[in-house]
Structures are given as structure tokens and as C-alpha cells.
Amino acid sequence: MLSLDWRPLDRRDFLARAGLAGLGVQLGGLLVPSPSQAAANRYSAPPVRAKSVIHIYLTGGLSAQESWDPKPEAPIEYRGELGSVATKLPGVRFGELLDHTAKIADRLTVVRSMTHGEAAHERGQHNMLTGYRPSPALLYPSLGSVVSHEYGPRKNLPPYIAIPGEVTAFGGAGYLNSAFAPFSVGGDPAQANFEVRDLNLPEGVSDERYHRRLKALEAVNRAFTARADSDAVAAMDAFYERAKDLIGSPAAREAFNLKKEPDAVRNRYGRNQAGQRMLLARRLAEAGARYVALTYGGWDHHQQITSNMRRLTPAFDQAFSTLVLDLEERGLLDETLVMVSSEFGRTPKVNADAGRDHWSKVFSVALAGGGVRRGEVVGSSGPTATEPEDTPVSPEDLATTVFHLLGIPAAKELIAPGDRPIEIVKGGRVRDELLA
Numbered sequence: 001m002l003s004l005d006w007r008p009l010d011r012r013d014f015l016a017r018a019g020l021a022g023l024g025v026q027l028g029g030l031l032v033p034s035p036s037q038a039a040a041n042r043y044s045a046p047p048v049r050a051k052s053v054i055h056i057y058l059t060g061g062l063s064a065q066e067s068w069d070p071k072p073e074a075p076i077e078y079r080g081e082l083g084s085v086a087t088k089l090p091g092v093r094f095g096e097l098l099d100h101t102a103k104i105a106d107r108l109t110v111v112r113s114m115t116h117g118e119a120a121h122e123r124g125q126h127n128m129l130t131g132y133r134p135s136p137a138l139l140y141p142s143l144g145s146v147v148s149h150e151y152g153p154r155k156n157l158p159p160y161i162a163i164p165g166e167v168t169a170f171g172g173a174g175y176l177n178s179a180f181a182p183f184s185v186g187g188d189p190a191q192a193n194f195e196v197r198d199l200n201l202p203e204g205v206s207d208e209r210y211h212r213r214l215k216a217l218e219a220v221n222r223a224f225t226a227r228a229d230s231d232a233v234a235a236m237d238a239f240y241e242r243a244k245d246l247i248g249s250p251a252a253r254e255a256f257n258l259k260k261e262p263d264a265v266r267n268r269y270g271r272n273q274a275g276q277r278m279l280l281a282r283r284l285a286e287a288g289a290r291y292v293a294l295t296y297g298g299w300d301h302h303q304q305i306t307s308n309m310r311r312l313t314p315a316f317d318q319a320f321s322t323l324v325l326d327l328e329e330r331g332l333l334d335e336t337l338v339m340v341s342s343e344f345g346r347t348p349k350v351n352a353d354a355g356r357d358h359w360s361k362v363f364s365v366a367l368a369g370g371g372v373r374r375g376e377v378v379g380s381s382g383p384t385a386t387e388p389e390d391t392p393v394s395p396e397d398l399a400t401t402v403f404h405l406l407g408i409p410a411a412k413e414l415i416a417p418g419d420r421p422i423e424i425v426k427g428g429r430v431r432d433e434l435l436a
Contacts, residue, residue, distance in 0.1 A: 064112065158289065304354050348384045
């Protein structure tokens with residue numbers, strides 16, 4: 001059975017662990033690697049093409065047949081009730097509910113031949129979020145936590161941020177220290193009263209009082225660290241330093257403030273969960289966050305897939321297409337990798353409940369910006385979306401390619417408990433078909 005003892009580092013966890021409750025600040029931070037780990041990790045890194053990642057994870061298993069890979073020529077029991085729409089790419093069609101996204105298909109690369117063998121939710125999520133098949137002995141770190149480990153914070157922002165919270169139990173630090181878990185925003189950005197708490201001094205704590213408390217805490221910490229030497233202590237030091245950076249940086253705090261966006265921009269994304277989460281992700285990536293992961297909806301449609309897709313997809317379609325165009329208009333798309341993924345796809349045939357069941361043999365992901373090709377469809381799922389017809393791409397390949405774009409060598413070894421060296425991703429390869 002998988003170990004599930006990892007939890008995302010929420011605000012209260014951080015305050016308790018870092019000893020900063022009296023300061024009213026919180027932040028996931030950077031654990032400095034041990035000298036032995038640093039010595040073992042001398043690898044030639046690829047050039048950085050993506051400075052940030054926005055990962056849109058659609059939990060439950062998005063149906064490719066109703067989205068990225070419709071089958072308009074297949075019998076009704078395979079193609080389903082929904083139609084398809086022409087895109088800006090000759091001969092390429094998306095599901096009819098992706099009408100806005102079809103108009104920006106020339107900015108995307110869609111992989112229609114993703115494949116793995118894990119048809120259970122937890123196992124598929126672990127596979128797609130870490131690049132590793134699940135192991136009964138070890139929980140592997142997510143892509144975002146590896147980025148946090150390798151690069152640390154930038155511009156006083158947490159390196160890895162999750163909206164609204166954890167991206168399943170497998171979107172966390174795994175065997176790495178909890179310092180690399182995501183900073184969970186908490187709450188729904190679509191709510192009118194949304195704000196990220198504890199980013200400012202508490203009421204009644206003046207700047208002078210705050211700095212007096214800092215000096216007192218520093219004195220206590222110096223006395224403690226003089227007698228203790230462990231990764232846990234280093235992690236607390238990292239939390240402490242990152243929290244000071246955040247509370248001392250108005251620009252970093254303001255990145256979380258959606259109210260700074262003009263109404264026209266918020267309306268353009270959509271005043272709903274999909275729209276406001278993607279808008280907040282853009283603000284955070286633009287401000288310096290390295291990896292922003294967000295979830296939207298529940299896509300496990302064993303029943304009534306047509307009505308469920310009609311309920312969820314239009315908001316995603318509007319928000320995603322706006323996100324890509326907004327990044328492009330701001331000159332950020334080339335340096336920001338946007339990825340849409342899910343744990344697996346859905347069965348080739350519609351079932352007796354008018355839904356589709358789990359299917360990991362073939363499904364789709366979509367990518368934009370950050371060094372990937374534009375206007376490309378990679379692979380095929382054949383006439384009925386049963387299995388890859390050509391160019392199969394594995395989760396290991398996808399993770400290796402993402403790390404490559406970020407300038408991180410997937411063959412680099414991290415140190416798991418027991419001083420066990422483990423490659424960031426094992427068995428994957430950079431897929432040149434995806435690269436610009």
C-alpha cells in the first residue's frame with residue numbers, strides 16, 4: 001500500500017512548524033541540500049527554456065473523446081453524443097465544447113498518445129504527477145516539489161504554489177523534506193471575499209513590534225541551532241527566512257491579490273472557479289512563482305458524460321484560451337509552460353449509464369508556451385481511442401521533457417531516506433516531437 005503520510009503545508013502547519021504564529025506569516029520554503037547530496041549532483045543541465053510552469057490538473061480522468069481527440073467518423077457508441085469543431089490547424093478537430101480553444105490551436109501542442117498502465121485514480125495520479133509508477137516502499141516527489149528543491153524561491157514568492165490547495169495526495173514533496181511541499185492558497189479565488197490570509201501583519205502588530213519579535217526569535221533560533229544539526233532544523237530555518245522575505249515584500253504579497261486585476265480582465269477569464277484560478281495562476285507566475293498547480297472540476301464521468309461535460313467544459317474553455325492569449329499578449333508565453341493533464345482517459349465505448357469508465361491505455365494532454373512547438377498534434381489514438389496508433393508518450397517521457405524545458409536534468413539523483421540516491425525521473429526521454 002502506498003504511504004500517504006504527506007500532507008500539503010497549509011497556513012497553520014507552517015505557522016506551527018516555523019514558530020512564527022506570533023508574527024502572523026507563513027510560507028513553504030527551501031531546504032538546503034546536504035554537502036554529500038550537493039557533491040553527488042554534478043550534472044550538466046540543459047538550457048532553461050521555461051522559467052515558470054502553470055499546471056492545470058483535471059482530477060478524475062478527462063475524456064479525450066469529448067475534448068482533445070474527438071472521433072466524428074466513429075459509430076455513436078464510440079464518438080458519444082457531442083460533436084466536434086474545426087480548429088485553426090488543417091484537418092484537426094476538438095470537441096464541440098472547446099470552441100474558444102479551437103481558435104488558439106495554433107499556439108498549442110496536443111499529445112493524443114499518452115499512455116500508461118495505471119487505471120486506478122491514486123495510481124494514475126501518482127504516475128502523472130511524479131513521473132514514477134507507484135511504489136509500496138516510497139512516495140515520490142511531485143514535479144512542483146522537485147522544481148522547488150532545485151531552484152528555490154524567486155522574487156520572494158514560494159517556488160511551488162497550489163490553487164486552491166493540494167493537487168491530490170501525490171502533488172506534494174514525497175520523500176523530500178516538507179519544506180518543498182506546495183504553498184496552499186486555500187479558499188476559492190472565485191469568491192467575492194477571497195483573500196490569502198496571514199500575508200500581512202496581524203491587527204495590533206506594528207512594524208516596530210514585528211521587528212522586535214524577529215530579533216527575539218532569531219536569538220532563540222541561534223541558541224537552538226548551535227546545539228542541533230539536522231535537516232529538520234535546516235527546514236525550519238528555510239521557512240523562517242522565506243516567511244520574512246514574503247512579509248517584507250509588498251510586490252510578492254500583491255501577487256495574490258486578485259482585486260488588483262481590472263474587471264474587464266476578470267470577466268475575460270470568467271467569474272467562476274476555472275477563470276479566477278487560472279487568472280491567479282497567471283499573476284503568480286508573472287510575479288515570480290516557478291511552479292503553479294491548480295485543479296478545476298471533477299472529470300470522473302462514469303455516468304451522463306454528455307451533461308457533465310456541458311456543465312464543466314465551457315468555463316474551462318473560456319479560461320484556458322484566455323490564459324494562453326493573455327500570456328502571449330504580455331510577452332510571457334515563450335517563457336511560461338502551460339500544461340493541461342489528468343490521471344488517465346475514458347473507455348473507447350460509452351457504457352450503459354451513458355458515461356465512460358477509466359482507461360489508461362491512451363489519452364491526451366495539452367501544452368502551450370515554454371519552449372514547446374506551436375500548432376502541433378503528436379501521436380494518434382486510432383479510429384476509436386483504444387490504444388496509441390503511433391508515437392506513444394509515457395508519463396516518464398512527459399516529466400523528463402518538462403524538466404528539460406526547465407533546465408533540470410532528469411537523470412540527476414536526489415537523496416531519499418537512508419541516503420539512497422534516486423533519479424528525478426528514471427526511464428523517460430526528452431520527446432523532441434514536443435520541442436520548438
